[in-house]
Amino acid sequence: MLLVNERMVQEKEILRLKILDEYKILDTLPEQMYDDITTMAASICNAPIALITLVDKHRQFFKSHYGIDINQTPIEDSVCSHAIQSGAPYFEITDLRKDSRFKDNRLVTGEPKIVSYFGVPLESDEKIPFGTLSIITTEVLQLSELQRKALMSLAKQVVYLLELRKKNFLLDSYQEKLENHSINMEEFAFIAAHDLRSPLRSINSFLKLLESKNSDLWDEKDRQYFGFIFENVQRMDKLVIDLLDLAKCHMNHPADEKVNLHELISGIFEAQTKANTEQQAQLTLNKLPEITSSGIALTIVFQNLIANALKYQPKGNTAKIEISGRETEKQWIITVKDNGIGIEQDHLPAIFEPFKRLHTQSEFSGSGLGLTACKKIIENLKGTISVTSENNKGTVFTIELPKQQA
Structure with missing residues (x-):
């Protein structure tokens, strides 16, 4: 005892x-x-x-x-x-x-x-x-x-x-672990993107060499098959880029830098329209403020919104994008308006879901990840993103960001 x-x-x-x-x-x-x-x-x-x-x-x-x-x-x-x-x-x-x-x-x-x-x-x-x-x-x-x-x-x-x-x-310890996890995930995402895109670029280069060397020997069916291969390689490359953006959206980006929205959006629009010289497009910017936020996070958001506005257009239509800004005592409010094909009301609740696509690849290419990344990034910045649209009457995205991050 x-x-x-x-x-x-x-x-x-x-x-x-x-x-x-x-x-x-x-x-x-x-x-x-x-x-x-x-x-x-x-x-x-x-x-x-x-x-x-x-x-x-x-x-x-x-x-x-x-x-x-x-x-x-x-x-x-x-x-x-x-x-x-x-x-x-x-x-x-x-x-x-x-x-x-x-x-x-x-x-x-x-x-x-x-x-x-x-x-x-x-x-x-x-x-x-x-x-x-x-x-x-x-x-x-x-x-x-x-x-x-x-x-x-x-x-x-x-x-x-x-x-x-x-x-x-304990909270401090968990926060440190989360930050380390975020850094590791960022490194993994960049390495994975590089390692996945590298063989795709090689495949694309060798396909072009084969095409230039043997194009005289191919019939129309061969060219069609090669067109399918090229298209799928490009689609895979775009999917890798979108997955990288989705990985980035889960990271905590410092939101304390001055971001000139006018310069940021103008640069994104110019880069995207230069890549497609066949498409006519117009951009109107109204009263866009300089805000305190994360430059890299907002770059991903506006790259996706502008790319969608340019892509989802009726054939032969001149894409018109109007981006406006205003502020309240506590918020910056930015709207992105386009004259594209619009979205049916029944589909609006689903557009921010991952891999949710409303069109076939033959109609409009894409991975269905862009708007998911946008929503997550805006939420990480303590803001909100919403959408209004009508079929064949264009779409308006509204972003609300707090002036001071909580």
């Missing part, structure tokens, strides 16, 4: 030290919120000394010490260790000088010559005691029931603060 009890004591000792390590509180500097509690405890109980004590393996550390100018003592001088070993919710000794356990204690026989001790064990959520909130006097004192209850209530506040501290450390 004795061995069982010793083992239980050892287990509690290990758990107590583990809890103290999780709180990361030992040897920390004084903090006002803990000092406020000891000040209040001393005032309520009319006591000259109040302590928040954490019992380590070889010492007791005073996180807050009201009325006494020491921050730790050896475990041999600890009355608090007896309090937490008692298993009781409240521990008091009205005269330490008459108690055989404490009469030779150096804090009793020497300065500050303590006499009465009243302590409430501090317990973790797992009901493991690891310290105390106590008040100490230099003369005999009796506490009223009301004072005892007040001391126990204050002890709960100490535990609450320590648990909150632990959760904040």
Whole structure:
């Protein structure tokens, strides 16, 4: 039976030290919120000394010490260790000088010559005691029931603060892991995109060599087959690019840079229309502000919206895109309007879903990932994106971004 009890004591000792390590509180500097509690405890109980004590393996550390100018003592001088070993919710000794356990204690026989001790064990959520909130006097004192209850209530506040501290450390740790994960994912996305596109470019180059070398030998059917191969290689390349954009949209992009929307959008439109010299297109920009956001994130968004506005057009139509901006006290609001084929009302709720396509590849090529990436990026910027449209009457996307990131 004795061995069982010793083992239980050892287990509690290990758990107590583990809890103290999780709180990361030992040897920390004084903090006002803990000092406020000891000040209040001393005032309520009319006591000259109040302590928040954490019992380590070889010492007791005073996180807050009201009325006494020491921050730790050896475990041999600890009355608090007896309090937490008692298993009781409240521990008091009205005269330490008459108690055989404490009469030779150096804090009793020497300065500050303590006499009465009243302590409430501090317990973790797992009901493991690891310290105390106590008040100490230099003369005999009796506490009223009301004072005892007040001391126990204050002890709960100490535990609450320590648990909150632990959760904040955990949150910081999770945040660091998420940031590292985001960096790793970004590196993976770029490497994957490069490694996937490289063989596609090689295939495309060799196909062109074969075509130029043997075009005189091919009949119309051969040329048609090669056209299908070229088309699918280009589609695969575009899918890789879209997957890369989708990977980027899950990353946290710094949103604290100045972004001139007029310059950004003009550059995107020019690059996209130069790539397709056969298509006629017009861009109108109205009152676009300089905003504080993420340049790379907004580049991905407007690349997708402008590309869609240029692509989803009736045959022979001149694409007209109008992008306007306005601001409220708390938001920037940007609208992207086009004169394209529009979207049927029944299909509007689905357009932001991944791989959701409303047209066949033969009608309009694409992966169905662009608007998914746009929505996720805008949400990461604490904003919203919405759409209104009518079939054959064009589409309007509305982006709302907060002026200050939360």
